[in-house]
Amino acid sequence: MIVVTGATGNVGRPLTQALAKAGAEVTAVSRHAAPVPVPVPARVRHVSADLAEPRGLAAVLEGAQALFLLLSGELHAPESRVADVIGLAAAGGVRRVVLLSSQGVATRPLGPSRIAMRAVEDALRESGLEWAVLRPGGFASNALAWAESIRTRRTVAAPFGDVGVPVVDPVDIAEVAAACLLDGRHSGGVFELTGPEVITPRRQAEVIAASLGVPVRFHELTREEAKAEMTRFVPPELADDTLDIISAPNAAELRISPDVERVLGRGPRPFDSWVARNVAAFR
Numbered sequence: 001m002i003v004v005t006g007a008t009g010n011v012g013r014p015l016t017q018a019l020a021k022a023g024a025e026v027t028a029v030s031r032h033a034a035p036v037p038v039p040v041p042a043r044v045r046h047v048s049a050d051l052a053e054p055r056g057l058a059a060v061l062e063g064a065q066a067l068f069l070l071l072s073g074e075l076h077a078p079e080s081r082v083a084d085v086i087g088l089a090a091a092g093g094v095r096r097v098v099l100l101s102s103q104g105v106a107t108r109p110l111g112p113s114r115i116a117m118r119a120v121e122d123a124l125r126e127s128g129l130e131w132a133v134l135r136p137g138g139f140a141s142n143a144l145a146w147a148e149s150i151r152t153r154r155t156v157a158a159p160f161g162d163v164g165v166p167v168v169d170p171v172d173i174a175e176v177a178a179a180c181l182l183d184g185r186h187s188g189g190v191f192e193l194t195g196p197e198v199i200t201p202r203r204q205a206e207v208i209a210a211s212l213g214v215p216v217r218f219h220e221l222t223r224e225e226a227k228a229e230m231t232r233f234v235p236p237e238l239a240d241d242t243l244d245i246i247s248a249p250n251a252a253e254l255r256i257s258p259d260v261e262r263v264l265g266r267g268p269r270p271f272d273s274w275v276a277r278n279v280a281a282f283r
Helices: 012-019 054-061 086-092 112-125 140-153 170-182 201-212 223-230 238-248 259-264 269-283
Strands: 001-007 026-030 044-048 066-069 097-101 130-136 155-159 190-193 217-221
Touching: 001 012, 001 112, 012 026, 012 066, 012 170, 026 054, 054 086, 066 086, 066 170, 086 112, 112 130, 112 190, 112 238, 130 217, 130 259, 140 155, 140 201, 140 269, 155 201, 155 223, 155 238, 170 190, 170 259, 170 269, 190 259, 201 217, 201 269, 217 223
Parallel strands: 001 026, 001 066, 026 044, 066 097, 097 130, 130 190, 155 217
Antiparallel strands: none
């Protein structure tokens, strides 16, 4: 049995689907008891649990062979005890853990949220379990933050409109995670996951507009405006770490990584592929 945390999110949903399609028995864990769409529902059960209270996961992890560990923004905080989940997993008989980390652990190691995530990575390495670490850059699905403004005002509001990074499709992350959970040959690997091209927010707006067949105006936010919006959903330190990257990405953050192809045998999906699958969100 494989336990997937964050199972109703942009990575967790396609990961749950991929594992079920591969014939795995899956326990899908999320904070809220929402249904998880999967192609083989009989092989998936959904459990509501909160990683901020690791002890509540003990029963969920008992009997599992593998765990996908995804941390939400507030669990990056230094005072978080989410590394306790790794100990609980080992005690429950889990043999393999795949951690969704962040590219910034390597490229911006001194950011507060990166220090906290590095501590989780280190706990996993020292656990005695089989492990793999996924370090994606920016997500293509972050564009969903623009959905309401595109639907109602045909406008994208974002900072640093002409500064790009190689955003990655969450489905690519999910498929790499599935491969690591199912195949021990990937154990001990640290995989940097990016898209196939550097793309700016302004260009992302143009791709969405082309898919919709209507003009979409780009409005550039200041850093302060962007941080005020981001901190509605994530801690200020995580917002600052993210804004540091997207305002002035360094050479490592602009690099197109070969790791998606290395694991999956194909190149990563471009941003326009993600838009084509999700265009209904912007109509």
